[in-house]
Amino acid sequence: MSERKISQAVISRLPRYLRYLGDLKDEGVERISSHDLSVRMHVTASQIRQDFNHFGGFGQQGYGYNVVYLYDEIGKILGLDHKHTMVIIGAGNLGQALANYMNFEKRGFLILGIYDKDPALIGKQVRNLEIEDISGAADFIRKNNIEIAVLTLPKAGATSVIGDIVNSGIKAIWNFAHVDLDLPDDIIVENVHLSESLMKLSYKLTSADGTERIN
Amino acid sequence: MSERKISQAVISRLPRYLRYLGDLKDEGVERISSHDLSVRMHVTASQIRQDFNHFGGFGQQGYGYNVVYLYDEIGKILGLDHKHTMVIIGAGNLGQALANYMNFEKRGFLILGIYDKDPALIGKQVRNLEIEDISGAADFIRKNNIEIAVLTLPKAGATSVIGDIVNSGIKAIWNFAHVDLDLPDDIIVENVHLSESLMKLSYKLTSADGTERIN
Numbered sequence: 001m002s003e004r005k006i007s008q009a010v011i012s013r014l015p016r017y018l019r020y021l022g023d024l025k026d027e028g029v030e031r032i033s034s035h036d037l038s039v040r041m042h043v044t045a046s047q048i049r050q051d052f053n054h055f056g057g058f059g060q061q062g063y064g065y066n067v068v069y070l071y072d073e074i075g076k077i078l079g080l081d082h083k084h085t086m087v088i089i090g091a092g093n094l095g096q097a098l099a100n101y102m103n104f105e106k107r108g109f110l111i112l113g114i115y116d117k118d119p120a121l122i123g124k125q126v127r128n129l130e131i132e133d134i135s136g137a138a139d140f141i142r143k144n145n146i147e148i149a150v151l152t153l154p155k156a157g158a159t160s161v162i163g164d165i166v167n168s169g170i171k172a173i174w175n176f177a178h179v180d181l182d183l184p185d186d187i188i189v190e191n192v193h194l195s196e197s198l199m200k201l202s203y204k205l206t207s208a209d210g211t212e213r214i215n
Numbered sequence: 216m217s218e219r220k221i222s223q224a225v226i227s228r229l230p231r232y233l234r235y236l237g238d239l240k241d242e243g244v245e246r247i248s249s250h251d252l253s254v255r256m257h258v259t260a261s262q263i264r265q266d267f268n269h270f271g272g273f274g275q276q277g278y279g280y281n282v283v284y285l286y287d288e289i290g291k292i293l294g295l296d297h298k299h300t301m302v303i304i305g306a307g308n309l310g311q312a313l314a315n316y317m318n319f320e321k322r323g324f325l326i327l328g329i330y331d332k333d334p335a336l337i338g339k340q341v342r343n344l345e346i347e348d349i350s351g352a353a354d355f356i357r358k359n360n361i362e363i364a365v366l367t368l369p370k371a372g373a374t375s376v377i378g379d380i381v382n383s384g385i386k387a388i389w390n391f392a393h394v395d396l397d398l399p400d401d402i403i404v405e406n407v408h409l410s411e412s413l414m415k416l417s418y419k420l421t422s423a424d425g426t427e428r429i430n
Contacts, residue, residue: 015408019411094312094316103410109413148420174412192409194313195230195318196231198322205387
């Protein structure tokens, strides 16, 4: 597959396609046209066709896409056809919430460890895992070829721990810490900055109040 | 202030500026040039100047921006100079984690209620709040002029509860549910789709494995 030139914008839309196709699958719909899908998703049919053409078009016939096939193919592109291993670094409220979230496991994202430096947390059970001392995290990643580290630490903690994690051979970081990580090019980073999202909402609220609504 | 034409891209960068300016403030830096700020933030000085010019430029002199002034002004644009009221709809792991997250309050986002429909959760204490029956949420929003509803419910729950919330006079929804909300135009929505973020990470991981790294 020649995926070389696929833009971030296209990639960003794939999970949403997958979500809608999953719903269609659950409803027992076997085929759907780009037009009908576009109406459901509030996008244009031409955008759908353009997006899908990056991946060979998924064999739309006159009577539409095969839902199960399309769902599976997009899942493969997103790497959901095989398991991914993760550890959570930072067992505060958010770290524990993510550890408890069953849907990640259903999607093949296996959480194999959860770490913190707080003695009050170490030893505590979170779902099927015991919170361990953060000093052992890098070694565990190395020995078990863990792919993804989920960083759910306060800023200060994140910067102090990141060196060890980088050197452990981790492949990707799912970063919830409020810090821009300065990482080697071969480590993938996906940021989730919750405060920044809330500030964007606050901005829209504030400009809406001034009757200068920006959307 | 003529903010009418400010693009989403510019707005999206404001929280990050604020974060760096907060760090500078904490370090006791009084003034910073666009060049020095650009080096820290790994963006170009010209982007910084362009972004700031949307808001009148913030009075950059030959010797740079006043850090505290710039921090405060960007905070005002983001609506952080006054309080915002929120309720959390869905008191599962994520809802509780958000309720426990003190930084929101420091920023002026006050969580005044947390709701669920699960009898096992109702009555439970989360920080200074007691989880209440979801049937009372809309009434509470109406009576207290709550601005923001945080939706941390599973998909099915979210679609069933959203009608009541919309009719309660809510101004904005911070949506963590895996569903695209179909809302009236005057309600602001900011989505945080955690699973979609994880899938994007998985995509990058998968394409990196195939040596076709896309970033």
